[in-house]
Amino acid sequence: MATALTWVDVTAHRPLLSTSNYMPSPASVIAVNAPSTDSTDPSQHRVSGMRRGWITALIVGAPLVLAGCNAYPSYGADPGATKQGNDTFKLYSGMMTTGIVIGGLVAVLILWTVVRYRRRSDEMPKQFHENLPIEILYTAVPVIIVGVLFFFTVLTENNVDATQPVNASVTSTGRPVVDITVTAFQWGWRFDYTGLNVGVVGETTNGPNNHGPQMVVPAGETIQITLVSNDTIHGFYLRDFNFSRYAQPGVTNIFDLNVLHTGTYDGQCTQFCGLYHSEMLFSIRSVTPSAFDTWASAEVTAGHTLQGSPSGVSNIPAPNTRTTPADAGSSVASSATPKQKASA
Amino acid sequence: MTTTIERPEVITPEELGGPDGHHPDAHRGDADHGHHEGPSGIVNWLTSTDHKVIGKSYMITSLVTFFLAGIMAVVIRAQLLDPHTSLVSYQTYNELFTMHGSLMLYLFAGPFAFGGLANYIVPLQVGAPDMAFPRLNALSYWLYLGGVITMLSGFLVAGGAASFGWVAYAPLSNATNSPGAGSDLWLMALALTGFSAIFTGVNLVATILYLRAPGMTMFRVPVFSWNMLVTAILILIAFPVLFAAVVLLFCDRHFGTHIFSVQGGGSPILWQHLFWFFGHPEVYILALPYFGMVTDILPVFSRKPVFGYKGMVFATMSIAALSTGVWAHHMFTTGVVLLPFFSLLSYLIAVPTGIKFFNWIGTMWGGQLSFQTPMMFSIGFLLIFLVGGVTGVLLASPPVDFMTHDTYFVVAHFHNVLIGTAVFAGFAGFYFWYPKMFGRMLREGLGKLHFWFLFVGFWVAFMPQYLLGLHGMPRRVASYAPDTGWTTLNVISTLGSYIIAFSFLFFLVNLVVSWRKPVPAGPNPWDGHGLEWFTSSPPPHHNYTHLPPIRSERPTWDYNHPEHRTVVHKPKDKKSTSPQGDKQAVGAPS
Numbered sequence: 001m002a003t004a005l006t007w008v009d010v011t012a013h014r015p016l017l018s019t020s021n022y023m024p025s026p027a028s029v030i031a032v033n034a035p036s037t038d039s040t041d042p043s044q045h046r047v048s049g050m051r052r053g054w055i056t057a058l059i060v061g062a063p064l065v066l067a068g069c070n071a072y073p074s075y076g077a078d079p080g081a082t083k084q085g086n087d088t089f090k091l092y093s094g095m096m097t098t099g100i101v102i103g104g105l106v107a108v109l110i111l112w113t114v115v116r117y118r119r120r121s122d123e124m125p126k127q128f129h130e131n132l133p134i135e136i137l138y139t140a141v142p143v144i145i146v147g148v149l150f151f152f153t154v155l156t157e158n159n160v161d162a163t164q165p166v167n168a169s170v171t172s173t174g175r176p177v178v179d180i181t182v183t184a185f186q187w188g189w190r191f192d193y194t195g196l197n198v199g200v201v202g203e204t205t206n207g208p209n210n211h212g213p214q215m216v217v218p219a220g221e222t223i224q225i226t227l228v229s230n231d232t233i234h235g236f237y238l239r240d241f242n243f244s245r246y247a248q249p250g251v252t253n254i255f256d257l258n259v260l261h262t263g264t265y266d267g268q269c270t271q272f273c274g275l276y277h278s279e280m281l282f283s284i285r286s287v288t289p290s291a292f293d294t295w296a297s298a299e300v301t302a303g304h305t306l307q308g309s310p311s312g313v314s315n316i317p318a319p320n321t322r323t324t325p326a327d328a329g330s331s332v333a334s335s336a337t338p339k340q341k342a343s344a
Numbered sequence: 345m346t347t348t349i350e351r352p353e354v355i356t357p358e359e360l361g362g363p364d365g366h367h368p369d370a371h372r373g374d375a376d377h378g379h380h381e382g383p384s385g386i387v388n389w390l391t392s393t394d395h396k397v398i399g400k401s402y403m404i405t406s407l408v409t410f411f412l413a414g415i416m417a418v419v420i421r422a423q424l425l426d427p428h429t430s431l432v433s434y435q436t437y438n439e440l441f442t443m444h445g446s447l448m449l450y451l452f453a454g455p456f457a458f459g460g461l462a463n464y465i466v467p468l469q470v471g472a473p474d475m476a477f478p479r480l481n482a483l484s485y486w487l488y489l490g491g492v493i494t495m496l497s498g499f500l501v502a503g504g505a506a507s508f509g510w511v512a513y514a515p516l517s518n519a520t521n522s523p524g525a526g527s528d529l530w531l532m533a534l535a536l537t538g539f540s541a542i543f544t545g546v547n548l549v550a551t552i553l554y555l556r557a558p559g560m561t562m563f564r565v566p567v568f569s570w571n572m573l574v575t576a577i578l579i580l581i582a583f584p585v586l587f588a589a590v591v592l593l594f595c596d597r598h599f600g601t602h603i604f605s606v607q608g609g610g611s612p613i614l615w616q617h618l619f620w621f622f623g624h625p626e627v628y629i630l631a632l633p634y635f636g637m638v639t640d641i642l643p644v645f646s647r648k649p650v651f652g653y654k655g656m657v658f659a660t661m662s663i664a665a666l667s668t669g670v671w672a673h674h675m676f677t678t679g680v681v682l683l684p685f686f687s688l689l690s691y692l693i694a695v696p697t698g699i700k701f702f703n704w705i706g707t708m709w710g711g712q713l714s715f716q717t718p719m720m721f722s723i724g725f726l727l728i729f730l731v732g733g734v735t736g737v738l739l740a741s742p743p744v745d746f747m748t749h750d751t752y753f754v755v756a757h758f759h760n761v762l763i764g765t766a767v768f769a770g771f772a773g774f775y776f777w778y779p780k781m782f783g784r785m786l787r788e789g790l791g792k793l794h795f796w797f798l799f800v801g802f803w804v805a806f807m808p809q810y811l812l813g814l815h816g817m818p819r820r821v822a823s824y825a826p827d828t829g830w831t832t833l834n835v836i837s838t839l840g841s842y843i844i845a846f847s848f849l850f851f852l853v854n855l856v857v858s859w860r861k862p863v864p865a866g867p868n869p870w871d872g873h874g875l876e877w878f879t880s881s882p883p884p885h886h887n888y889t890h891l892p893p894i895r896s897e898r899p900t901w902d903y904n905h906p907e908h909r910t911v912v913h914k915p916k917d918k919k920s921t922s923p924q925g926d927k928q929a930v931g932a933p934s
């Protein structure tokens with residue numbers, strides 16, 4: 001049982017890290033040798049995740065068979081490129097297993113009943129219409145099942161929503177939290193690295209190889225996103241992170257991301273925000289911490305600073321001024337989107 | 345199907361309730377009283393207050409909107425066949441999915457159930473001569489028709505129809521972001537249909553509570569009518585809130601208020617709260633009537649009473665109660681709602697829904713099942729709704745919602761639920777009660793073809809969408825990058841939608857055939873259970889000339905099968921085979 005799931009197991013089932021085409025080199029797992037008291041330590045995380053998984057398995061019973069080959073079948077989802085995303089993935093996988101087992105049993109019961117009791121004679125069936133013990137049973141059992149699901153939901157939810165104090169040095173390397181303000185707008189994204197004085201902004205088009213602006217982050221470190229919008233509601237979503245959050249006018253959302261590996265991850269606006277919602281792409285590239293430092297100072301040298309492209313002002317076009325995706329693409333690519341210079 | 349049996353003597357209401365008793369016609373002093381031929385011709389149709397005429401009008405109108413919205417769905421799917429914007433422009437696409445969703449939810453699924461089938465069937469099931477307020481009922485229909493025309497006319501105005509999704513989130517729906525008249529027409533259409541729903545709700549509550557026939561105690565009301573009572577109460581809770589929200593948004597758009605805009609000190613989140621406080625109960629307003637239809641159909645084709653009648657009623661009530669406290673599960677990703685509370689309540693809805701499932705299985709258990717078209721559609725409902733229910737439980741978990749919200753996973757989920765109910769259960773109800781409404785049968789062969797193509801098409805169209813969502817495809821996108829790897833699944837899904845569209849050809853042919861070459865249905869073609877099968881098909885103007893004794897929720901069955909009638913509450917008591925409901929019947933509420 002103890003070997004049924006290891007950290008490597010989870011990552012080994014990852015599909016190709018990214019579907020994007022500007023990060024061709026294969027992703028590598030970076031070493032995070034944290035002291036065992038560190039909450040971001042994957043090995044500790046593994047233990048609680050495993051126990052949780054087995055409790056679920058025991059309660060449902062049947063998934064034990066599945067667990068023999070893989071404790072967390074993916075069911076089409078990504079195992080999660082962030083610590084938070086991996087937590088969510090395990091919850092999803094466990095709930096999906098539960099759902100498939102219970103849904104499968106009910107479906108079999110329905111089909112079996114339909115076949116077994118198909119009309120074979122004109123004999124009148126017994127006219128029973130209730131059975132109290134059975135009715136109580138199938139009221140009580142679902143209460144217990146949803147209770148268990150709710151318990152694991154709350155555990156995961158607390159992990160996913162946990163945030164670190166911005167000034168704390170919480171990771172193994174003792175680096176401060178990377179604080180990034182993300183401003184979503186019609187139709188593009190702006191990433192302001194408050195502590196580093198770096199600003200990245202880009203409108204988006206759907207041309208091949210144009211996946212919108214890119215946020216560069218250090219792998220293994222804690223990134224804190226402050227998510228805002230000045231026009232309509234947008235959705236900050238990355239498939240590989242198993243995560244989304246609204247960017248809303250009047251609301252400031254703060255959440256942490258710990259990207260586990262280097263790699264490039266595609267993101268996209270998920271909340272419908274008007275005409276060019278389909279094209280509101282972005283990506284996150286995670287690089288080693290030292291490569292991140294190099295990138296940040298190069299950005300400052302190139303003038304891509306907070307002041308150089310202040311949030312919500314000149315680089316963000318007024319809503320509804322664009323007519324076709326094509327002309328927007330040309331005007332933005334040259335002026336606003338900085339070239340990414342960091343070497344991964 | 346119908347076994348020939350010797351009929352006992354007919355017991356009239358007079359015999360039960362005395363000369364001044366509850367003869368159906370005794371209730372009515374309306375102007376329409378006396379048109380015993382039933383209206384025919386355009387003037388009679390326009391002026392009719394007969395619930396059967398209004399019900400049919402509702403049903404036909406809502407089916408037309410269903411077909412229009414279905415055509416839009418096929419265009420949407422055709423657009424997504426390949427990554428690029430190939431068929432329609434972004435703007436048109438956005439209008440299409442907005443109108444598809446709005447027509448399907450506001451103007452088809454709801455009105456078909458409570459304006460159409462319920463309007464026709466509920467008075468029959470409870471033994472009433474008409475709805476409690478026939479003129480209000482007529483007003484409902486005309487408001488509804490006005491709403492349909494108003495919403496569709498958005499396509500004709502400059503700027504096109506509304507294009508902010510069926511939820512009209514602020515601030516996308518404000519005057520700056522959605523300036524066109526189409527948006528205003530959309531809001532007005534909601535106000536109109538909202539009132540039509542409220543009036544129908546009032547009518548259903550009054551009819552079920554006060555116009556029941558003698559002997560029809562509340563716990564003998566068939567589950568379909570029970571569910572309609574609870575649905576109507578939910579309508580009365582939810583639709584006024586929608587109306588208020590719509591009016592406030594209209595003020596923001598035209599009268600310079602800032603209720604939903606940050607700039608003026610308002611709050612866009614408030615729109616979401618108001619909308620979903622309507623929107624989630626609305627989901628059950630759309631589901632409960634269809635649960636009721638299936639609950640009435642399964643026993644008939646199993647030749648057994650419904651299993652766990654009271655459990656069904658209490659499950660319906662607890663679903664309705666819970667549904668008013670879960671609205672913010674649509675707002676998990678806003679970051680401003682109390683996640684555990686809304687998550688827990690949402691999970692709990694799975695419990696009464698589960699009870700319903702086991703009761704449906706229990707109803708078929710040990711029966712003699714025959715698979716006429718209504719039964720096939722009902723079984724299709726069970727299987728499809730089951731999958732939608734399971735994925736719904738997943739979405740009640742905030743972290744899983746974070747990962748799937750606004751992706752195609754959710755699109756697949758709610759089509760699983762809505763097509764399971766409004767289409768599969770809805771057409772089960774249509775095939776089941778069509779003979780009652782039109783006095784003629786639909787063809788079994790064409791019905792089965794309709795079912796099988798629809799059933800297969802459904803899985804082909806919507807299962808790939810779960811995967812698309814898990815692979816990161818957002819909803820409401822008119823194009824996607826070719827390197828996303830979503831193309832194949834989209835092609836499969838689109839093919840499925842073509843199969844679905846094709847299946848409805850069998851339905852239309854079936855209607856034409858039944859009209860051209862009618863096969864008379866007779867009063868009771870399915871050996872039905874409810875009171876509605878006791879009267880002629882279609883029923884006379886005030887529905888009943890005489891009634892059977894009502895001693896259970898299936899009086900017509902009891903009457904036709906005295907040796908197998910339902911004996912409630914005293915299964916071990918030998919004496920209970922003698923009629924024991926008369927005491928209640930005499931003092932029954934009228």
Ligand code: HEM
Nearest residue numbers: 417420421441442445448453509510762766819820821841
């Ligand atoms: C009959 C076959 C149907 C097909 C092929 C179909 C297909 C679709 C498609 C392709 C979308 C757009 C997804 C997007 O762009 O995000 C959609 C959205 C939607 N559909 Fe359907 N649909 C069908 C039936 C129904 C029914 C019966 C209902 C409700 C009773 C319904 C309710 C909705 C709603 C509410 C939306 C969301 C609209 C929005 O995003 O604002 N659909 N459907």
Ligand SMILES: [Cu+2]
Nearest residue numbers: 269271273277
């Ligand atoms: Cu968007």
Ligand SMILES: [Cu+2]
Nearest residue numbers: 624627671674
């Ligand atoms: Cu809801």
